[in-house]
Amino acid sequence: MNSEKTGINELNGEDTSYDHVLKYTGVFGGVQVLAMLVSMLRNKLAAMWLSKAGMGFYMIYSNIASLVSSTSNAGIPFSAVKNISELYESNDSQKINEYIIAVRSWSLWTAFFGALLCVLVAPFISFFSFDGDWGYTLEVALLAPMIFATAITNGEISILKGTRKLKCVAVVTTVSALFTLVSVLPFFYFFDFRGVIPALVANAVVIMFVHLHYSLRIYPWRVKLLSAEVLRKGVGMIKLGIPYVVASIINALTALAIPAILFSLGGVEDVGSYKVGYGLMVVYAGIVFVAVESDYFPRLSAVKDNLARMNYAINQQIDICVLFIAPLLIFMMLAMPFIIRILFTQEYLVVVGMAIMSAFYMFFRAIMLPIAYTSLAKGDTVVYLIMEIAYDAFSLALIALGYYWGGITGTGVALSVASLLDVIMISVCYSRRYGFRYFPSTVRLSLVQGFLLLAALALCLQGCAWVKYICGLLVLLVSISYSFNTLRKKTNIIDDFKKRLLKKFVRK
Secondary structure (H helix, E strand, C coil): CCHHHHCCHHHHCCCCCHHHHHHHHHHHHHHHHHHHHHHHHHHHHHHHHCCHHHHHHHHHHHHHHHHHHHHHCCCHHHHHHHHHHHHHHHCCHHHHHHHHHHHHHHHHHHHHHHHHHHHHHHHHHHHHHCCCCHHHHHHHHCCHHHHHHHHHHHHHHHHHHHCCCHHHHHHHHHHHHHHHHHHHHHHHHHHHHHHHHHHHHHHHHHHHHHHHHHHHHHCCCCCCCCCHHHHHHHHHHHHHHHHHHHHHHHHHHHHHHHHHHHHHHCCHHHHHHHHHHHHHHHHCHHHHHHHHHHHHHHHHHHCCCCHHHHHHHHHHHHHHHHHHHHHHHHHHHHHHHHHHHHHCCHHHHHHHHHHHHCHHHHHHHHHHHHHHHHHHHCCCHHHHHHHHHHHHHHHHHHHHHHHHHHHHHHHHHHHHHHHHHHHHHHHHHHHHHHCCCCCHHHHHHHHHHHHHHHHHHHHHHCCCHHHHHHHHHHHHHHHHHHHHHHHHHHCCHHHHHHHHHHHHHHHC
8 A cells, every 4th residue: 555645654553644634634624714714704893893903903912912921821832732742642641630730730820920920011012012102001911811811721722732632622613713703793893992902801711711611521620739749840841841932932022023013114004904914814824734733743743753754744744734725825815805805894905915925925834834843842942942033033024124115015025035934944954953854745746836826926916807817717726636636646535435425325
């Protein structure tokens, strides 16, 4: 049997076939599609009820909360998944339960610390985020309950991912998306931009209770806040997570600096436009990457010490990501004007150019992300930190230059260029440090889909509408056909589908 179909099951005793990867990419992708539809409805209503300034404030406050959460979480969302996953492989239920107590205890400590930190640094964040204005100090401090709830949620989701409760993760994600819609929109409707902070806090608290509802049914709540043994276990988590925390802080600062730069050079409306464009092409297309963290990272951690298995897992994940995301990006590029009219309002058509030009950001990210997880799987967080600092530095500079020379559209170009540089940097570094190598088949399919994406971009930039849509549709069909035929060769998906149809037919 084809080794690409069977994977290397005989070597590691677990399902690493393309069928397994495709299954969980489909599961989490489907869940994310539902979450995306809910998000689309939320954004549509938000665009109707909030001004562009309100959307800008929404982005700024969200980034502030991310910054404080990243600063105060001690790396638990990363280190807990890795450590619990390794314990799960040993099938030692007692050690798993003891470690879960440690995770929850430290999550609670970081929740208190994060809320306090938010209040203490609120004046400085207000000054930095709003162009030297101290007047938003109270609004920033009111985000403290959101920080607390997020810390608890991160601990619970880490437990579910580490113990491979992937179906439960999918259910929790779905339910959280639905409750998000209910908890956020009333604040937008009744209070306009003044409801942004209450909406963010209410959403975080609701999501926390949803996660607790499901996780506590599997692992009942137990914490030991003052236990010396629990504190020692937490020290190990923190040592592993400190570089990850620093990287997250830098990421969050970069995310906070981008709207601050746009706010300073342009205004809060440009911040809102950037948020919409970024969300359209980056967040929505990111459904392909949902399974990477939930399924791929634990699998990669399990094979990190074997070079052949590691390279197989990385190239396998790149294949799936590229084959899924390329047709999606081509479709979104062609349909972007219609998508914006459906999801937002006419005034947001100015972000069409930015969204289209950022398509290659997502394409290169599909190649980069599976490779980037290698340092995390190996616990080599210092290398991960260096890579993140380098990327954040040149991406921030490129986005500032892109906006200066080309406005909002220029930021889309900057995102794509930054992502290309990131792929090159990580590929070279990880090749030398870990022995990573691209498979020829992975390079080939990436070049084919990349060329088709480039053709779609050229069609979107030329002025004739009928050429764009007729030729663009042909490019889209070629991309879909190539992805389908490649997956058919690498997986048993077609045979399984035929067998299921045959069983149903025979029963009838």
